[in-house]
Amino acid sequence: MTTQASAPPSTKLQALRSYDVADFPALTGLEEEWRFTPLKRLRGLVTADASAGNGRGLTVEHPSLPAGVSLRFVEPTDAALATAPLPVDRTGALAHGGAARVSVVEVAAEAVVAEPVVVRLLGAYPEELSLARTQVRVGRFAEATVVFSQEGSATLADNLEVTVADGAKLTLVTIADWASDTVQAQHVGITLGRDARVVHIQVSLGGDLVRQFISVEYTGRGGEAELYGVYFADSGQHLEHRQLVDHNVPDCRSHVGYRGALQGDDAHTVWVGDVLIRAEATGTDTYEINRNLLLSDGARADSVPNLEIETGEIAGAGHASATGRFDDEQLFYLMARGIPEGEARRLVVRGFFAEVINKIPVEELRERLGDAIEARLAKAGA
Numbered sequence: 001m002t003t004q005a006s007a008p009p010s011t012k013l014q015a016l017r018s019y020d021v022a023d024f025p026a027l028t029g030l031e032e033e034w035r036f037t038p039l040k041r042l043r044g045l046v047t048a049d050a051s052a053g054n055g056r057g058l059t060v061e062h063p064s065l066p067a068g069v070s071l072r073f074v075e076p077t078d079a080a081l082a083t084a085p086l087p088v089d090r091t092g093a094l095a096h097g098g099a100a101r102v103s104v105v106e107v108a109a110e111a112v113v114a115e116p117v118v119v120r121l122l123g124a125y126p127e128e129l130s131l132a133r134t135q136v137r138v139g140r141f142a143e144a145t146v147v148f149s150q151e152g153s154a155t156l157a158d159n160l161e162v163t164v165a166d167g168a169k170l171t172l173v174t175i176a177d178w179a180s181d182t183v184q185a186q187h188v189g190i191t192l193g194r195d196a197r198v199v200h201i202q203v204s205l206g207g208d209l210v211r212q213f214i215s216v217e218y219t220g221r222g223g224e225a226e227l228y229g230v231y232f233a234d235s236g237q238h239l240e241h242r243q244l245v246d247h248n249v250p251d252c253r254s255h256v257g258y259r260g261a262l263q264g265d266d267a268h269t270v271w272v273g274d275v276l277i278r279a280e281a282t283g284t285d286t287y288e289i290n291r292n293l294l295l296s297d298g299a300r301a302d303s304v305p306n307l308e309i310e311t312g313e314i315a316g317a318g319h320a321s322a323t324g325r326f327d328d329e330q331l332f333y334l335m336a337r338g339i340p341e342g343e344a345r346r347l348v349v350r351g352f353f354a355e356v357i358n359k360i361p362v363e364e365l366r367e368r369l370g371d372a373i374e375a376r377l378a379k380a381g382a
Helices: 039-045 090-098 328-335 341-357 363-380
Strands: 058-061 069-074 102-107 117-138 143-164 169-178 183-192 197-204 209-218 224-233 238-247 253-262 268-277 285-294 300-309 316-324
Touching (some): 039 117, 039 143, 039 183, 039 209, 090 143, 102 143, 117 169, 143 197, 169 209, 183 197, 183 224, 197 209, 197 238, 224 268, 224 341, 238 253, 253 341, 268 285, 268 316, 285 300, 341 363
Parallel strands (some): 102 117, 143 169, 169 197, 224 253, 238 268, 253 285, 268 300, 285 316
Antiparallel strands (some): 058 117
């Protein structure tokens, strides 16, 4: 199942989508989708085919699961698997075709799960190519919070396939807290049913190179997607976040808000937000914003918001992007009240991230993220 144009695609609607890695041309780094990514640092993820990887270096852990939630491991050919979103790039197709098994987290229909469902993916062999797939399926009218944390060392292409059925609500927190030698390319594909709602918060801290692509598609009216992100790049790190929100049915809503901080030589972040409003998606309401805070010289933040609109019958559509250094007025205000400069800077950074961090409904995670940010600032002497 492939959508392909005879000429290089000029719009997101025309872009190639396929389960087969062979359908995607070899990467050169000149492609629009890959021009910010240092391909040489992706190791074998650029050139491998689906037979090259294995899951030997990956372990899935979880505590006792709440009532109404199950986790099982199935073969990729299992007929009970939900239909996976079509990969939009070579690494997504690589993970789809090469994963040896699929981890399936399922929330039963009408279950209201009060405590968070925590799943950890641990890597141990960065010298080997690993391919993985995980499905999160939330049944009709169910409500749950799922935390998917990735840690350890890996060279990984993985897909997280999320289905939120009619009337269901999901808060999904994904955490990339890798060791410094990890390389990851991930596709998070979210499918929303009628009147379904997802709030996704991405936290990116660790890894040498982490590239995440999020796609959202709607299957019924009234769907709502809120996508938030927090990332902090240190010296030499490359953290890249891309979203494609595909408004393909009427009367749906999306909001994207990502915030990042950078410090140190060659720290590099990339945010590309694409919103496609198709001709049939009347009544769409969408907005996206990215803000970046440069904490030192030598860091670089690329920010590219895009809207592709095929109908004028929408409720609203907009985007914004801002990258800058510390607000001197904020620092002056705090220092004028006796707060030392270093502490004032830390307060400004904490305030910068607070709006997104407070959307995480798990206090332990909010504290963990706050501690990680404090450690980064202390390392830089801020």
